[in-house]
Amino acid sequence: MPAVLGLFNIFALIYVFRSVQLTAVIWREWQTLNQEPLTTRKKQLAEQASFFIAVPVGVFLHEMGHAIATWLFGGRVIEFGYRVFWGYVIPAGTFTPSQDWFISLAGTIGSLLYGLALWLLLRRARTTFLRYFGLRAFRFQVYFSLIYYPIFTLLLSIGDWRTIYNFSATPLLSSLTIPLHALLLGLFWWGDRIGWFEMPVFATLAEQQRFEQLAQESGHNPEAQLALCLALLQGRAVNKARHLANKLFRQHQTQSGDLAFVLALLELERKSHISRKAQHYLEQALQLGLTDSYRQAYAYQKLAQYYLERDKVQDALRMVEAGITAVSPLVHKENGRSDTPLVLAQLLHQRGRSFLRLKQYEQAYSDIQQALALAQAANATAAIKFYQEELALVERHAGRKLDLSPPHVP
Structure with a gap:
């Protein structure tokens, strides 16, 4: 175990170096980062900051959760280990199994409350950079608390979740934890799937303003919603775009070639090859009619690639000729x-x-x-x-x- 903890310290030192480096970059570019729009670079910096800058505070609050629970039950904290990117608390005292369970759970509660507080604090921030940082920091705390840390605990002989799921010591509390844990995981999966943790990026302020106007005007207008879907896809908010496209599909059952084209693009995003489903949407888009010649050319190009991958060269030639035309x-x-x-x-x-x-x-x-x-x-x-x-x-x-x-x- 000392070898594992030594490895943790090495990783922590590397992460601290990157954290200082990233903080310096954000400090130098702070004025630019607080200007619209949310560009690809700003998005990348916000995502990196959600780990390298937000996590050290989260680790401290996680360990404080353990410490506060220990004090609540009359115990003492004989060692509070804080290593910036990981930590530990060694409590002393006489605790019941239920109290041990809560002391172990308190760290996770602290992490989740910290992530939630960051999001609530920043979701109405003046700039999209800060709003996105808060959103991604919240996502990471949920991911770490409910997925990464439980798996980590199962693989090693240390960690809070061995006590939380110690059915021999706390059968009722551990059993009640399972549905709550599953519910939170389900909500996290659903939020991720519909793109709740995403924001689109833009090259220019005018582009972002057009998107915001389009979002206001979309309402129940299928054409505006389709344009919004394409803008989300172009802005790399892929899950948001997929959720909206699937909603449109359920409402209209693909009566639009442009909607079929968007569904094809989303399918192409998911896989490294052109799937049968993507081919189906591309052909449907061409049959129903596309309003843009470039979309037609792209659809023919991808269909030609699909047929070439399957050695159907004559079909590929037929598609690519249509695209050239x-x-x-x-x-x-x-x-x-x-x-x-x-x-x-x-x-x-x-x-x-x-x-x-x-x-x-x-x-x-x-x-x-x-x-x-x-x-x-x-x-x-x-x-x-x-x-x-x-x-x-x-x-x-x-x-x-x-x-x-x-x-x-x-």
């Missing part, structure tokens, strides 16, 4: 999206990959040449390097140098 007219359109050439380049590359599977090397090389030309025109350095490597790959497969005429860019 959808996006090609937008390349030279005035006031169009700046990334349109790169979207077309991705589709051409995908068609080239399909031709490579069929060992039609000239066609594959020609398509990837066109993708490279589009990337060069857009000055996209990473894409240029990637397509150059892909051209070399096609030549390796062909076993010869492919010297084709300069590509015609659509």
